[in-house]
Amino acid sequence: MSSVPKTYLTPEQYLEIERKAECKSEYFQGEMFAMAGASPAHIGVVFNTILAIGPQLRSRSCRGFSSDMRVHIPATGLYTYPDVIAVCGKPQFRDGQPDSLLNPTLIVEVLSPSTEAYDRGRKFEHYRSLDSLREYLLISSERVSTDLFTRQPDGRWLLSSADRLDASIELQTIGGTLALADLYADIGFDSPPTPL
Numbered sequence: 001m002s003s004v005p006k007t008y009l010t011p012e013q014y015l016e017i018e019r020k021a022e023c024k025s026e027y028f029q030g031e032m033f034a035m036a037g038a039s040p041a042h043i044g045v046v047f048n049t050i051l052a053i054g055p056q057l058r059s060r061s062c063r064g065f066s067s068d069m070r071v072h073i074p075a076t077g078l079y080t081y082p083d084v085i086a087v088c089g090k091p092q093f094r095d096g097q098p099d100s101l102l103n104p105t106l107i108v109e110v111l112s113p114s115t116e117a118y119d120r121g122r123k124f125e126h127y128r129s130l131d132s133l134r135e136y137l138l139i140s141s142e143r144v145s146t147d148l149f150t151r152q153p154d155g156r157w158l159l160s161s162a163d164r165l166d167a168s169i170e171l172q173t174i175g176g177t178l179a180l181a182d183l184y185a186d187i188g189f190d191s192p193p194t195p196l
Contacts (some may be wrong), residue, residue, distance in 0.1 A: 012080065018070070019099065027079040035081065042141040043189045045110045052183060053084065053108075056176030062088040062105065071107070075129035082139070084108035086174055087132075087176040088098065097185060103132035106173045110139045122149045128157070134173045144184055 008030025009017070017032070018025060025032040038046075050066060057064045072079050079100065086106035093098035107127055109119045109126045119138060127133055136149040136157075147159045148169050155168040162169055164178055169178045 002069045009020050011077065011079070013049065015095075015097075015100070015146070018079075022028045024068075024070075026081065030078060034120060036114065037163060039109075039141060041187050042110050042112050044055055045139055045141050045183060046066050048183050048187070049084050049108055049110070049178070053086065053171075053174065053176070054173050056171075058089065060174055062086050062174050063091060070100045071104055072102055073126050073130060074102065078123075080123070082107045083110045088173060104130065104131075105132055106135045106171065107133060107139065108137045108139065110141050112141055116140075120147075137169070137171070139183060141187075146180065146181060146183070154160075 008086045009026065009027070009032065014025075014027040014032060016069065018027070024035045026035060027033070034126050040151075046067065050064065051139070053064055063086070065083050065087070067083050069085055070079055070081055073119060074094075082104070083105075085101065085108070087103060087106040089100065089103070091098075092102040094102055109123070111119055124136060127136055134151050138147045138149075139169045140146070143163075144165055145163045146161065146163075146169055148171075150160065152158055160169070165181045165184060168181070170176075171178060
């Protein structure tokens with residue numbers, strides 16, 4: 001019995017395919033991974049987050065991006081699509097094309113059951129290698145729950161959590177505040193939301 005050898009793509013081959021593709025795929029260590037669809041609650045939380053962050057960015061030298069902006073992490077080689085991104089200062093892109101961001105300041109991931117472990121674990125390891133990254137916000141799509149990781153001057157990451165609709169999150173990177181009531185506005189959970 002013979003096995004077919006696996007073919008690996010270079011980053012350049014991946015980008016050539018991805019730039020022409022109709023659907024998004026992440027890339028790591030020579031392999032492309034198609035991204036699955038999201039639940040209505042996930043989509044709603046992403047939309048609400050963009051609505052809440054957007055106006056706060058306008059008064060700063062920061063710019064926001066949706067999940068259509070790819071982030072490249074040179075230290076590990078990962079190409080990925082965070083749910084929401086903010087860049088404070090001038091955006092930097094890989095190979096001069098404005099589609100693979102190199103210097104996010106804030107990354108927001110909305111958690112789904114299938115991605116939560118990865119977003120909290122290995123993906124966060126990738127993100128931490130970005131010198132530009134100052135805050136990493138995780139928002140649950142199944143219950144009222146947020147975790148904000150903020151890089152400290154000594155390189156450690158400080159965790160702040162909130163799990164009540166009357167709570168808010170302070171984002172130092174954009175000098176703004178996100179109210180959980182805004183993030184979860186009109187979100188219909190499949191079952192009653194419960195804190196952790």
